[in-house]
Amino acid sequence: MSAWDPDQYHRFRNERSQPFFDLLDLCSPIPGGRAIDLGCGTGELTRVLHERVQARATIGLDNSETMLARAAEHAGGGLTFKYGTILRFAPSSPFELVFSNAALQWAPDHPKLFERLAAGLAADGQLAVQVPANDDHPSHMIAHELAAEEPYRTELGGYVRHWPVLRPEAYAQLLHDLGFARQHVRLQVYAHLLPSRDGVVEWVRGTLLTDYQQRMPPELFERYLADYRTRLAAALPDTTPFLYPFKRILIWAQKGKD
Numbered sequence: 196m197s198a199w200d201p202d203q204y205h206r207f208r209n210e211r212s213q214p215f216f217d218l219l220d221l222c223s224p225i226p227g228g229r230a231i232d233l234g235c236g237t238g239e240l241t242r243v244l245h246e247r248v249q250a251r252a253t254i255g256l257d258n259s260e261t262m263l264a265r266a267a268e269h270a271g272g273g274l275t276f277k278y279g280t281i282l283r284f285a286p287s288s289p290f291e292l293v294f295s296n297a298a299l300q301w302a303p304d305h306p307k308l309f310e311r312l313a314a315g316l317a318a319d320g321q322l323a324v325q326v327p328a329n330d331d332h333p334s335h336m337i338a339h340e341l342a343a344e345e346p347y348r349t350e351l352g353g354y355v356r357h358w359p360v361l362r363p364e365a366y367a368q369l370l371h372d373l374g375f376a377r378q379h380v381r382l383q384v385y386a387h388l389l390p391s392r393d394g395v396v397e398w399v400r401g402t403l404l405t406d407y408q409q410r411m412p413p414e415l416f417e418r419y420l421a422d423y424r425t426r427l428a429a430a431l432p433d434t435t436p437f438l439y440p441f442k443r444i445l446i447w448a449q450k451g452k453d
């Protein structure tokens with residue numbers, strides 16, 4: 196079962212789309228080429244990607260039926276959406292652009308994953324990835340801390356989400372080892388201004404907490420959410436508006452060109 200809820204995810208649409216546009220700015224057009232958007236979500240940004248890079252064909256891939264149901268309305272003119280998992284990405288014909296915004300944090304083992312992404316690229320193909328790097332913020336640490344406590348621990352069978360995202364310099368090394376001729380890796384802090392600290396709960400609920408939500412009965416998740424809200428409130432200053440600094444890693448690399 197997937198707990199992705201398009202409406203909850205879209206509550207911070209503007210804040211969430213800025214990193215997408217920053218990542219897109221790093222990409223060169225691929226006129227007549229093929230692109231894939233891994234973890235495309237509701238597809239409106241995939242449409243922007245498809246048009247901006249002038250692709251002949253773009254595939255938006257996602258493993259959430261609820262997100263893909265929304266994406267369907269953006270299909271057409273060479274843009275298609277497909278149900279599938281990033282974990283088995285192994286295309287039979289290579290892409291000029293492999294793109295992924297805010298999705299690869301759901302896939303384990305990034306060294307192996309990036310090896311597979313690189314193998315799916317054409318001779319001078321581009322790889323463009325944005326992943327959150329906020330796992331050391333109380334919003335993330337408290338979510339995991341709570342999951343490791345009763346009664347959640349028993350219900351989750353001891354599961355606590357492992358954070359697979361590497362440090363920026365590890366991605367630089369990885370891209371180098373994979374033979375990319377050009378690369379750009381940066382850590383960027385997005386300063387999101389929320390109405391109050393409670394906004395952080397709504398933010399995280401649309402993404403990170405979905406992982407725990409799908410593993411618990413709804414009543415227990417409601418209790419988890421209430422505990423999370425209380426504990427987070429104790430850890431964050433009570434200011435209005437509330438500044439939620441959110442770190443993200445932007446990664447772009449190109450094969451074959453010096």
Ligand SMILES: C[S@@+](CC[C@H](N)C(=O)[O-])C[C@H]1O[C@@H](n2cnc3c(N)ncnc32)[C@H](O)[C@@H]1O
Nearest residue numbers: 234235236257258259262280281296297298301
């Ligand atoms: C935070 S949303 C980002 C959506 C979109 N890229 C955007 O920028 O708005 C993460 C998306 O990744 C998808 N996802 C997570 N794990 C996946 C996997 N293993 N395979 C395919 N999609 C996955 C989720 O269903 C969700 O739609």
